Amino acid sequence: MTTHVxxxxxxxxxxxxxxxxxSPDTIITTAVTPIALMLLFVYVLGGAITTGSDESYVNYMLPxxxxxxxxxxxxxxxxxxxLDLQGGIFERFQSMPIAxxxxxxxxxFTSLVANVVSVAIVTGVALIMGFRTGASVAAWLAVAAILILFTLALTWVAVIAGLTAKTIDGASAFSYPLIFLPFISSAFVPTSSMPGPVAWFAxxxxxxxxVNTIRALFAEEPVGVEIWVALAWLVAVFVAAYAVAIAMYRRKIS
Amino acid sequence: MTADKALQPSIRVRGIRKSFQNLDVLRGVDFDVRAGSIFALLGSNGAGKTTLVRILSTLLKADAGTATVNGFDVAARPGDVRESISLTGQFAAVDDVLTGRENLLLVARLRHLKNPDEVADGLLACFSLSEAGNRKAATYSGGMRRRLDIAMSLIGNPPIVFLDEPTTGLDPAARVEVWQTVRQLASGGTTVLLTTQYLDEAEHLADRIAILHKGTIIQNGTLAELKQLLPPATVELVEKEPSLEDVFLALVADGGETDTAGDDRSDSAVRVRKESR
Known part of the structure; x- marks a missing residue:
């Protein structure tokens, strides 16, 4: 059976x-909010934000x-x-001789493909808005690898949410804090501008x-130790979420 | 299949118990199902029918007892059991976003068949769904969804089919179609275990009927045997009036979205509905 995995x-x-x-709207709605945020930050708020770097603001906030x-x-x-768990289709799959x-x-994998498309759309809009980088192919590949790892790590978190949710709203509500997290980080303003405890958290x-790693890769600057911190976080979240999701899944199907 | 295996019952259940928290759903269930027969598990809502089907189809583990399906222990060899069965659950397990044809193709590919297209087209014809084959399943009526659901279960010709309340929520015409399908299946040698809360369904279809009540089988026998449990019938003279079901079926006999079982596939195992006009 495992030969069919x-x-x-x-x-x-x-x-x-x-x-x-x-239902391509799932990809479009995924891309619309970040694009709106980008417009808001670049054309409304960005002028008042001092990032302390020579980069244009759209370059600064794209990561x-x-x-x-x-x-x-x-x-x-x-x-x-x-939705699969709710309808009978999940049980049908489970009762079939499949891996x-x-x-x-x-x-x-579907999540990965959908997110790659959304990220490509948002990046395209950023290019129109003046995002520029002289990053080498290797740097672009490094950015892509980090974003893919980020997607995989969060996707397994999403699997946990999907397996445990009791309602359809609960299944997607877990993502709100994740969407909010970049605001309390170096994504839009330098952390040095925040009050002590907030800055410490950020x-x-x-x-x-x-964010700092991707920003450095786009700006052709050395990534320093940040990339290892980033990778450690990503791998840790990925491994932990994967382990929990698989354990829950096993319990669910036995 | 060895001669030895042919003599074994298709399904053998011994002392199966299952409880959820403090609720004893199954309290020692025993029965056998002979190969190629239709076995009805009759019980009211909450009697434990679905729990039992889920255990036999490896979706749930029993707390105690043993069950073998097609000679394989459900706990020890779930993979072999899944090769031998198919499950049609209480709610039609079709993918609403996909078309009927795509649903069939999906299952055919997951069953690793070599000719998924042929299989899909054949089943669409058998179940009078050819015309609707390229429409999303979300647009189907209840009866059509159920037919698609059962068609998906037959892909790969599993020797044992579980039907959990296959006609719940169907209109009378669709119900008769499902019955027809089940009979055709059994005449083709498939073992059918169906659960139902409708007495007439068990009466019309089953070779043997077991009554599941409060977690145990309280009676198990043929219809004739079960009838003998009551004192002999007294003979009364009654005028035979058609039941409402007879009237309804007669009135709608030539309509509905389910016609055009067009081509005559005498070789196929299932023919849902015979139009005799």
Whole structure:
């Protein structure tokens, strides 16, 4: 049976990608809020913000906007998983001779594809708004790898939410604090401008190190130790969320 | 299949118990289902029928007791059990976003069949869904959804089929269609275990009927055997009046969205509805 893991995951991923194709609004709504925020910050608030760097403000805040895009995109993953659990289709899959983990992995891969598309749309709008970078191909790849790791880590958090939710609202509500997290980080204003305890929180929460790393990669500056802090956070969240999600899933299907 | 296996019952249940928190849902259930027969598990709501089906289809683990399906222990060899069965749950397990055809293709691919397209088209024809095949399942009527649901269960020709309350919520015409399907299945050699709360459904379909009440099987036998449990019938003379169901079925016999079971596939296992006009 395990020989079918890849094939089954592929078939099931094709199924949920088709769901997205039939309701592309899930991708559009994922991209609309970050784009609105970007317009607001660049054209309304940005003029009054001193970042202390020579970068244009759109360059400064794009990394944070991309993280917000992903944080709101994964809400749809738990939403889709929850709907599968609610309808009988999940039980049908479980009673069939398929690799059982492929049901979850299909949702994870679908989440990855959907978020890559949303992030590409938001990046495209940022380019129109004047985002510029001389980053090398290697730096672009590094940014892509960090964003993919961020998506995977948060997607497994979304799987936990989807598996445990009791209502459809609960399935996506978990993402609100995640969307909010970049605001209390170095994403929009330098942390040095915040009062003591807030600054301390901002400097020590994962978003700041991830934002700083992506910003440095785009600005062709050395990433320093921040990239290791960022990677440590991402891997830790990924491993923890994955372990919890799989344990819950096992309990659910046995 | 060895001769030995052919003699075994398709489903064998011994002393199955299951409780949720303090609620004893199943309190020692025993029965056998002969291969190729239709076995009805009759019980009121909350009698434990669905719990039992979920245990037999490896979705739930029993607290105690053993069950074998197609010769495989459900706890020890769940993978082999899943190869041998298919489950049609209480609520139609179809993907509303996909079309009927895509739903069938999905299951055919997950069952690793070599010719998913042929299988899908064949089943659409069998279940009079060819015309609706390219419409989203969300647009289907209750009866059509149930037919699609059952069609999905038949992909890969599993030797044992579980139908959990297959006609709950269906109108009388759709109900008769499902009955027809179940009979065709059994005549093709498939073992069918169905649960129902409708007495007439068990009476019309089942070779054997077991009554599940308060977590145990209180009676198990053929319809004739069960009838003998009561004192012999007294003979009364009554005028045979058609029941409302007879009237309804006669009136709607040539309508509905379910017609056009067009092509005559005598080789196929299932033919939902025979139009004799």
């Amino acid at each position: 890849l094939g089954d995951t592929g078939v099931l991923t094709g199924r949920s990608l088709r769901h997205i194709l039939r 944070g906007i991309l993280l917000i895009t992903i944080a709101s995109g994964i809400a749809y993953t738990s939403f889709r998983l929850f 059982r983990s492929s049901v979850l992995w299909a949702h994870v 400097e020590n929460q994962p978003v700041t190190s991830i």
